Amino acid sequence: MYRYDELDQSLVEQRSAEFRSQVERRLAGKISEAEFKPLRLMNGLYLQLHAYMLRVAIPYGVLSSKQMTKLADIADKYDRGYGHFTTRQNIQYNWPKLIETPDILDDLASVQMHAIQTSGNCIRNVTTDPFAGVAADEEVDPRPLCELLRQWSTLHPEFAYLPRKFKFAVTGSAVDRAAIKVHDIGLRVKSGPNDTVLTDIWVGGGQGRTPKIAQLFKANLPVEDLLPYLEAIMRVYNRYGRRDNKYKARIKILLAETGLEALQQQVEAEYQSIDQTAFSYIESEYARIAGNLIKPEYHTATEAPTRTNAEFEAWRRQNVKPHKQSGYAIAVVSLKPAGGIPGDATSIQMRAIADIAERYSSSELRVTHRQNLILPHVLESDLFSVWELLVKVDLAEANIDLPSDIIACPGLDYCALATARSIPIAQSVSKKIRATELTTDLKGVSVNISGCINACAHHHVANIGVLGLNKSGVENYQLTLGGRNDQNASIGQRIGPGVAADDVPEAIERIVNFYVDVREIHESLPDTFDRVGKEPFREAVYG
Amino acid sequence: MNEASTQAIIIANDLRTGRVVYFTKESGWSEAIDEAQRLTDESANERLAAATIDERNNLVIDPTLAQATVSADTDRFTLENIREQIRVSGPTILGSDHASTSQAA
Numbered sequence: 001m002y003r004y005d006e007l008d009q010s011l012v013e014q015r016s017a018e019f020r021s022q023v024e025r026r027l028a029g030k031i032s033e034a035e036f037k038p039l040r041l042m043n044g045l046y047l048q049l050h051a052y053m054l055r056v057a058i059p060y061g062v063l064s065s066k067q068m069t070k071l072a073d074i075a076d077k078y079d080r081g082y083g084h085f086t087t088r089q090n091i092q093y094n095w096p097k098l099i100e101t102p103d104i105l106d107d108l109a110s111v112q113m114h115a116i117q118t119s120g121n122c123i124r125n126v127t128t129d130p131f132a133g134v135a136a137d138e139e140v141d142p143r144p145l146c147e148l149l150r151q152w153s154t155l156h157p158e159f160a161y162l163p164r165k166f167k168f169a170v171t172g173s174a175v176d177r178a179a180i181k182v183h184d185i186g187l188r189v190k191s192g193p194n195d196t197v198l199t200d201i202w203v204g205g206g207q208g209r210t211p212k213i214a215q216l217f218k219a220n221l222p223v224e225d226l227l228p229y230l231e232a233i234m235r236v237y238n239r240y241g242r243r244d245n246k247y248k249a250r251i252k253i254l255l256a257e258t259g260l261e262a263l264q265q266q267v268e269a270e271y272q273s274i275d276q277t278a279f280s281y282i283e284s285e286y287a288r289i290a291g292n293l294i295k296p297e298y299h300t301a302t303e304a305p306t307r308t309n310a311e312f313e314a315w316r317r318q319n320v321k322p323h324k325q326s327g328y329a330i331a332v333v334s335l336k337p338a339g340g341i342p343g344d345a346t347s348i349q350m351r352a353i354a355d356i357a358e359r360y361s362s363s364e365l366r367v368t369h370r371q372n373l374i375l376p377h378v379l380e381s382d383l384f385s386v387w388e389l390l391v392k393v394d395l396a397e398a399n400i401d402l403p404s405d406i407i408a409c410p411g412l413d414y415c416a417l418a419t420a421r422s423i424p425i426a427q428s429v430s431k432k433i434r435a436t437e438l439t440t441d442l443k444g445v446s447v448n449i450s451g452c453i454n455a456c457a458h459h460h461v462a463n464i465g466v467l468g469l470n471k472s473g474v475e476n477y478q479l480t481l482g483g484r485n486d487q488n489a490s491i492g493q494r495i496g497p498g499v500a501a502d503d504v505p506e507a508i509e510r511i512v513n514f515y516v517d518v519r520e521i522h523e524s525l526p527d528t529f530d531r532v533g534k535e536p537f538r539e540a541v542y543g
Numbered sequence: 544m545n546e547a548s549t550q551a552i553i554i555a556n557d558l559r560t561g562r563v564v565y566f567t568k569e570s571g572w573s574e575a576i577d578e579a580q581r582l583t584d585e586s587a588n589e590r591l592a593a594a595t596i597d598e599r600n601n602l603v604i605d606p607t608l609a610q611a612t613v614s615a616d617t618d619r620f621t622l623e624n625i626r627e628q629i630r631v632s633g634p635t636i637l638g639s640d641h642a643s644t645s646q647a648a
Binding site for chain 1: 604629637
């Protein structure tokens with residue numbers, strides 16, 4: 001992971017002190033709520049249904065054991081003993097008090113963490129492949145670029161008040177685990193000739209009420225030229241993005257209304273006007289960042305793994321992924337126990353996994369956009385010991401990439417924007433589907449549940465998407481099928497009228513059973529959907 | 544059977560803690576729903592105006608009226624909007640200790 005320096009430490013401490021002053025002025029009545037709201041949002045502090053909510057940034061999803069332990073301490077000291085990991089690889093606390101938030105930010109700053117740019121119309125936390133730097137199939141490690149983007153976008157004076165929020169995702173593998181095509185800008189980093197690094201820039205993806213798949217905007221751009229090019233895109237968006245209607249303010253709408261070629265021409269013109277010498281530092285800075293990534297000391301296994309049992313083998317089959325280093329593995333820790341709350345971890349679990357990471361994974365953890373955690377550097381011979389420790393704290397559910405590995409937003413149980421509940425639906429669905437997935441091969445079938453059209457749970461690009469709405473005062477759930485969030489990203493199609501909350505688990509089970517009945521060998525659910533069409537699935541659900 | 548009537552309460556968030564609070568008969572704020580003043584259509588807007596003074600005084604955020612149906616037979620008070628029901632009763636998460644708004648932080 002990246003080694004932060006004195007500048008980073010100074011920045012988070014200054015920002016914490018600044019927010020303390022803002023809170024003091026608010027409590028003293030020197031600034032109104034209307035004046036304070038944008039300031040608190042810039043520090044990740046929302047006001048939700050029951051309380052304030054603090055969203056803490058986890059840059060590109062990478063955490064140290066020490067940081068995770070601090071997150072657990074904050075959960076106990078200021079909240080209710082748990083945290084919620086999100087699809088932007090961040091963590092949210094649901095019950096902080098305004099009067100204690102400055103102390104929380106101080107505690108975060110003590111481990112180089114913060115809540116800067118986790119809200120507001122700015123460039124948000126950059127996300128990436130949770131297997132970055134360790135995936136066996138990786139072409140280029142995306143973390144140096146992510147860190148470069150973090151430094152470039154943090155407190156960037158030109159981009160603090162964009163027309164709308166702006167999200168980047170980066171992948172360095174042909175298999176996209178970062179969902180780059182449903183972000184405002186998605187970057188694919190790849191190898192060029194003579195050890196150069198090139199980037200493909202995908203622009204205009206997004207979800208919400210107008211879901212769009214990003215378009216290839218610029219191919220094979222040398223990484224040294226990337227920041228001025230991104231700066232050109234951001235300037236054009238900042239200038240022409242709509243500010244009259246927040247539902248039409250994202251760059252996906254600008255791209256749709258302007259057209260790809262015209263927008264490319266505007267960006268090229270802007271790019272040519274930028275003083276390139278101002279970015280001459282990039283090549284050396286990229287190399288410096290890459291050199292500042294703390295690399296684990298990989299060892300040769302001293303003993304062959306001998307201990308095993310059926311439960312461990314099931315977990316290893318489902319939750320352990322191939323590592324680029326021989327003898328090592330990536331262990332994915334599910335935060336989706338059947339009937340549990342997707343993405344939630346208690347302070348006890350957070351401390352336990354921090355300890356496990358310290359002992360078995362070079363003190364490093366990752367947060368995935370599917371709301372799970374990762375131990376990225378585990379010796380294969382240690383996997384059984386790791387699993388035993390995970391079992392003790394109920395973190396050994398063997399369901400990664402299965403339907404019960406559900407993404408769910410907080411929904412109407414917490415969120416002020418939501419129109420329907422998500423978490424209780426996810427709990428019911430995972431309970432019901434878990435029995436089926438234990439006896440039937442359902443690997444790769446994704447279920448995502450959003451509690452409103454903002455689509456925080458990415459339901460549009462789930463194989464099975466669930467969207468909660470309010471229909472005449474009653475919660476109602478639309479079902480979409482055939483979405484994908486990988487390198488072949490596609491938007492799911494609505495298959496019929498919405499169903500009642502209690503009927504969602506049964507409807508999903510019918511979809512899954514129909515898929516199992518008609519699929520061809522190794523055929524994914526969206527591929528089956530594409531082949532047989534909507535009607536047979538509709539018939540299976542609605543009869 | 545007598546017909547149900549409509550009443551309202553005023554809900555806001557406490558500025559310092561963010562917790563859900565209710566406007567009381569004494570023109571104060573309480574975290575206990577039982578202490579919320581029940582308002583008729585005639586009195587609702589006048590009391591909302593009084594509650595809004597506390598927003599200007601930096602005590603609460605966004606006081607709003609929440610409509611409820613009251614059973615004439617049982618006096619049972621049911622908020623009409625599911626959002627407000629959850630706001631009052633807390634998260635509905637199954638089998639979890641997250642579900643109480645009154646739980647100590």
